Amino acid sequence: AQSVTQPDIHITVSEGASLELRCNYSYGATPYLFWYVQSPGQGLQLLLKYFSGDTLVQGIKGFEAEFKRSQSSFNLRKPSVHWSDAAEYFCAVGAGQTGANNLFFGTGTRLTVIP
Amino acid sequence: EAGVVQSPRYKIIEKKQPVAFWCNPISGHNTLYWYLQNLGQGPELLIRYENEEAVDDSQLPKDRFSAERLKGVDSTLKIQPAELGDSAVYLCASSVAGAPSDEQFFGPGTRLTVL
Numbered sequence: 001a002q003s004v005t006q007p008d009i010h011i012t013v014s015e016g017a018s019l020e021l022r023c024n025y026s027y028g029a030t031p032y033l034f035w036y037v038q039s040p041g042q043g044l045q046l047l048l049k050y051f052s053g054d055t056l057v058q059g060i061k062g063f064e065a066e067f068k069r070s071q072s073s074f075n076l077r078k079p080s081v082h083w084s085d086a087a088e089y090f091c092a093v094g095a096g097q098t099g100a101n102n103l104f105f106g107t108g109t110r111l112t113v114i115p
Numbered sequence: 116e117a118g119v120v121q122s123p124r125y126k127i128i129e130k131k132q133p134v135a136f137w138c139n140p141i142s143g144h145n146t147l148y149w150y151l152q153n154l155g156q157g158p159e160l161l162i163r164y165e166n167e168e169a170v171d172d173s174q175l176p177k178d179r180f181s182a183e184r185l186k187g188v189d190s191t192l193k194i195q196p197a198e199l200g201d202s203a204v205y206l207c208a209s210s211v212a213g214a215p216s217d218e219q220f221f222g223p224g225t226r227l228t229v230l
Contacts, residue, residue, distance in 0.1 A: 004157075032215045032216075036221075041223065042223055043118070043119065043206065043208075043220075043221035043222050043223045043224060044158070044206070044208075044221040045221070046218050046219070046220075049218070051215065051216060090157050090158075092157070094215045102160050102163065102171060103158075103160065103219065105157025105158050105159070106157050107155065107156055107157050108155075108156070108157050
């Protein structure tokens with residue numbers, strides 16, 4: 001069965017510092033991997049996704065993520081965090097059998113940015 | 116282009132009362148999803164529609180929850196009767212189709228409080 005683990009419940013970084021949010025997945029086949037961001041009172045917004053090919057994926061808002069099959073990881077990174085990046089971040093794995101697009105989400109990492 | 120619209124945004128009810136949530140997906144999106152998001156958790160799929168057909172409702176508690184998408188456009192999720200444990204955010208999402216490569220666009224959600 002597919003599952004996603006986000007080991008960090010809450011991370012605090014200073015504005016301008018680099019960021020890495022961890023995500024580990026469990027899935028029997030080649031995974032479809034996603035990172036979403038959720039600001040308070042807002043719906044989830046897709047930051048980036050990985051299906052195949054280049055293991056370093058670029059997304060919106062300056063985010064990138066690297067797929068490492070050997071570590072079953074898909075960590076999200078940003079070189080310089082802005083105050084507006086404060087939000088909840090969710091990693092998700094897609095169960096892609098038979099064309100289905102069911103997403104299984106991790107429990108999320110809350111990011112706090114201090115000035 | 117309008118995003119996924121959900122109403123109401125907030126709902127407070129007494130336990131054992133019925134409640135309904137409405138979702139209007141992005142125009143042209145054939146696939147519609149309802150997710151449940153408990154506090155401090157990631158979203159969990161309740162039901163997925165392809166046009167008007169519910170193709171995955173395995174996680175929908177059918178004793179009290181029901182959903183419909185009669186004309187393959189907007190959808191309603193109902194709980195009757197509501198229980199204290201149903202307090203959560205109910206998210207609706209839509210995608211062009213049900214393929215893993217199709218991005219899911221999320222609405223802002225309905226926050227339900229059951230007293």
